[in-house]
Amino acid sequence: MLRNFLLAAALLLPAPALAKNVFDHNHPDLDWYSIETEHFVVHYPQSKKKENNKHYLTAKWTAQKSAKIAEEMYPRMSAEFNYYIKEKVHIVILNQGDDLQGFTVPTWDWIEVSANPGSDFYRMRSRMDWLYDVLVHEYAHVVSLKAQGNYAEGVQAVSIGALYNEGVGNTMTGGEVLLGNNEPWYWTEGGAEYWSDQSGYNWWTPGRDRTVRMSVLEDRLLDWDEWKTVAQTHTWMDGERGYQQGYSFGLYLRERFGSETYNKFATENQQGWVFDWNDHLEKVTGVPGPQLYQDWRAWVTKKYTEQYAAMKAEGETPWRELALEDYEWEYTDPDGRDAFNDLRWKRKWGVTGEKIARREREAAKEATGRWYLTPKWSDDGKWFGSENSGTLEINPVDESLFSAYTGTVGTDRGETDLLARQTLVVPTGAWGANGAGHDWDFVPGQDAVVITGAEHLGDDKKPGAVLLNARWEADGYEWKKLWYVPLELKEHKEGNLTYTGWKEVDVLGVKHPPMPKGAYAIPNTERGTDPAVSPDGKKIAYFEYTDATMNLVTINLDGTDKKYLSKFDDGTAFQRMDWSPDGKTIAVGIFRNFQQDIWLVDADGQNWRPLMYDRWEDNDPEYTRDGDLLFISDRTGIMQVYRWDHETNKIAQITNLIGSAETPSETPDGNLVFTSTTAHGQKVGGLQRADFLEKDVTADFVLDADPAAVKEAWEFREDLSMFKEEPYRYQLMAPSAVPLIRITNDSRDDLSLQAGAAFFVQDFIEDHFAYAEAIAGEDWNARLQYMYQGWYPNLILGGVYGEAKYPYGYLLDDDNDLSTTADQGTYEGKQSQNYMFGFGGVDYPWNSYWRSFLVGSYIQYGFRSTDDTSFAQYNFSTEVGLTQSFSSLGQWSASANPRGGRSFDIMLSRGFTDIVYEPFGGKTVDDGELLDNYAYNKAEIRWVEQIPVPAWGGLLTEANQKQHTIQLDFDVGMIDRNVDRNDEFRGGGQHPFYWGSNSLRPNTLFSGYPAYSLSGETMAMVNLAYRFPIRRYLNKHVGPLYVHTITGQVMGTAGNLWSFTPPDDPAKFYRNEYGERVAYDPADVQREIPFIDEAHKNGNYLLYDAGAELRVSSTLFDNYYWNSFVRVSYGFNEIRGYGDVNGDDISDSTESAVGDELSNETEEPGFRFYVGLGTGW
């Protein structure tokens, strides 16, 4: 009987809540509209709010422009593959948030793009062209992936899985594989770039060239194994590197074999599924893939080494990184860099293997910063700051401290330590939410900065809120906003060291900088970015963006006197600006009508005029103190810094760097500070004034463009009125299915197959979502789940019905003496069970960390034996529960080694159960109490903490560097009365298959004991695990498998599940027909006190286990995460229980030696083994 309850419990878990692809929040404050063209439907949002509301938004222009681009690109892209798509493709424009979004699901005929790309995208591609770039790229995906797909589009993949549970050997072995399309990453993403080029929309921009060029010159190209796999390495720019290597590969193939070479791979793949997609390369070109890769590598290497040699011949300007530490190997020892590159590094770190040594080298280089932008000194030279990956780092530091300007290498270590302590890190909130790369500025005459922040910046930096990310975003809006932040120093003492640094708050030993006192969000600056403060310190000029368009705005520091200096509504984009020293002029980089130039405008918004009007990509204007203008241009094919002399109207090239130079600024001493791209990060660079190239290149720029032509272009507005909108009607995406094939066992010799499918459908704006699953074998079940995501909370409804059969064995022993076997007989039986589960509720994300769930559920089980004509219901149960969840682990929660962060769930529920099973007379006995119907309250708290091993000297520091992690996992719970065992808490080792791969709980807590073997109304357990990467950067193909990392883990659990104990005094109980004790008075059934009483059901005060595990993180067929593990756990305690405790599939009827109603069987202390292939851990 026990097994059937447990089986049901396993099957009834609701499918994970699925929310929208992009936003945590729904936006019921938006109306949606659609523009339909011959081949596309473009959907866009518009606020129900009035236009003067601070969160008013529309994306109408973006939608109209997208419709135009879409119809233009349709014939060109279709011609590339001779694949003219009949079905209409839906493009959904987003403008609710500030994220860069651009993705497609071709089989759903769905493209989703944001109206605004954020700033780092422009920086990455060196050009402020968003809509053409993203739409053509995504549509290239749609056409190429449809054209190459050998699966019909209604099926994403076929899922084949198995789980075998062997109760005697204590092993659980499972595996899952998804068979689907297996195109490699370089072809998918690089191809989309290439076909954008082929169809005439894209070209090899300076930004793309820079990425590949520096990867070649610094030995950082993705190798053949890495670039095939979507989930390859995770270091700086590997994503963009993969895109552009793939693009470059397409260009190489075009040059060597013809322009259709890349396309032919699609045609070849359509013929049928192949084990290794890359075999198509040889079929099409006659050259094996790996050889073709090497040939391409030689091609790009030759190209860029020749380019670099030519630059050196012209005169490379010597620059150095502005780092607080000068790496010895980089500067002081001429042989040091070679030695470093020769991988002697690996000996220093005591590691072996070329890949890990190379990766360590890259990590060291990346440690000095990956995404530095917009470095500058304050006008008074007191402060230096730079934006770094969404934070602003500011130091009270003089430029003479940096070797880049002094030429003296080897900063005093004490000073750099001090500097590190003095670094103010201002969280701008402009990273994850908004993308990085936005400008900021010092406030002249004040110790303060104005930054591109976010609306709720600082909410989660208050003491008490910092660990829990308690940020209030209930309306779903977290737009960018300008903030005024004073720079405030404080005296610190650390041991014998006293220094002046920034204020810090200490929360649980972790120091966090709070928002400085006096910081405030500048009113009326929603969606404002890239501020520049006027020389008198009174006004801010900034960009305000929406609907793919930016405008130039000025405002006072207190948010008053807001003025629009431009009124574009046509996709015009800006990047970086500066005030002239006299405060009369603002210079700004503008992209408009495919032109990217520097423009000047009077501070009152009058007299817009271009500084130059030419074919170069010009940008990043920044005034010098004497009124000249620094800017960047790709005149040479590489972004370099130029200076326009305001008196002579001459332009001089200042830098000549192979890695490019951007976001320039003049230092107080007249030197140059800028950022330069390396293969290991966007670094802050310094160049001494004496080393400026000073090459007159005035003639290469058009400084005297025809005013009439300029005026005409400036005033041009594209007519898009032919693209009419209609209110959005709910339109379903093409439904998808995943056929499911499962092989599992109910007993050791009873393997059976189930087959079915999971179905998924939603509408294009994701308001409605439905999931269905039906699978049948000997057991069958069907599930239907619906979610409405158009209101503030998600509304969820669902239901499951299923039937299951299970064989069992039963040992009859007439004399209750196991030593005499003549009277024993083993018999087998088979039982059927049905179950019905319904649930409904709401789910609300407070922010990206916090979620609340309020769910009501209904559960019913029934049994059908040989002599039953129908199922006899066992129970009717309902439960209403509130769950408050927090997780700061994000995407890393499923990784092999999540480190840093925590998750916890608090669950409170009230339930009601009515036992109605006729064979038991509508009642049951649990722990000596006769139960008919009852209500109960239940509370559970789970807390998982992922703690990087602290770098506290010696071994611990080394462990920290090797990313060792401590995991603490607590789970406590209580039910306020004795309940049927089906309502109790459960414990025991579980295999992740069928339970989802993201949960850590079955991974560690009591994996030394059988699944479901522990139960009770009170639960307290703690698990301590120590994880240590064994191979972090393996990155090796083994057949169809690409193995990333191997991680080890050792763990142990202590705790127990306690229940209620039946009375021992014979005067207080009687035995029912099944031999169970039943108390005359329920008050004689005593609650077991945790840690004091023995848990009578398992026979222990406390349980302990210990285990070890290997995790292998990999990708299968270049496309699917395929994570595997082997775990062995040891349960130190012998445990008792009901029914087949020892797992041999035979329930022993012999009376127990201690004369109670528990089974005569016990599970001895011993090992349990778990193997999961592709199941997660």
Add this chain to the structure above:
Amino acid sequence: MWLLPLLSVVTTDALAAGFQIKTMRAPFAAVEVERPLVLGKGWLEFSLGYDHKLADGAWSAEGEAVQWESARWLYTTERIGIRYGITRDGELYWDVPFHYVNLSNDALGTDTSAFGLGEPRFGWRLQLFRRQVPTTSLVMDLQYKMPAGSESPGSYVGGPNTVSTFAMSSGQADLAGFLRFKQQVGPLAGTFSAGYVHRFSGVTQFVIDAETYQFAGRFKPGSEVRAEGELLAQVFGPLAFYGDATVRRWFEGAVGTTSGGFYADANLDPIPGSDGWSLDAGGGAIVNVTRGVDIGASVSVPLRGEDLAYFPLEGISATRGNTYGATLELRY
């Protein structure tokens, strides 16, 4: 399966966006005679079928027809079928039958009915060779039968006169493999298939331990070889007629208790005389209303059978009676 009912309540054209015809969908012949044995890539077929069999007799152990004196056995099948062309030459299919059955015996005064899920089948067809105009199609068909239906006879003591309900499943799984070949010659097409059905053993609720009447036994019906032939004529445009014949040869079944270890069949005892063979013949008509809608009618006449050891499990132990069928196939 769940989405299709949803479609039926769709009333606005807007909702149909997700069901627009995809470019990747393969061509599919409008008439039966030209169709290959697999559904083309991207095609989804949903079918409803009904079979009606009224038996008033069985077969003797020697294969002779036996007329029942007063018993009548109604065995109907209500069938939901789904086929999907998953790749250019591959098709997945599911067949989910339900049964309404009734056994009445005027002499005994019994009249017992039951309705429930039968034994779903899941299969994969892979076209090994194809040619168009005229159509030649060679297909490998792998099929798995799942014992999902009820096995409870409603009584510990078995036998047709004592049950209070009927088992809808044999309680064990089958794995079958067939080779099928179709050749079109003008308006005619001939199809021939041959294959093997392996029947696994399983603990079943209807095999009752004779000693205690509380426990079950393990049962393994005999595996089977099967050959089928069909001749189809597309004589009047969308209307096609066909005639077919099926011959089956099955081997001895076995019953007993489960043995220890991984191989569970070691203890099973053969059931003497449970092997045999049968021959059915039949025919029908198909109307290809449109490329997406077919209507069919069929009749199957048992010419020869053997034994009725496993009544009422028609799948492994057929009664004697004609089966009349109708199908509606919707394809998109």
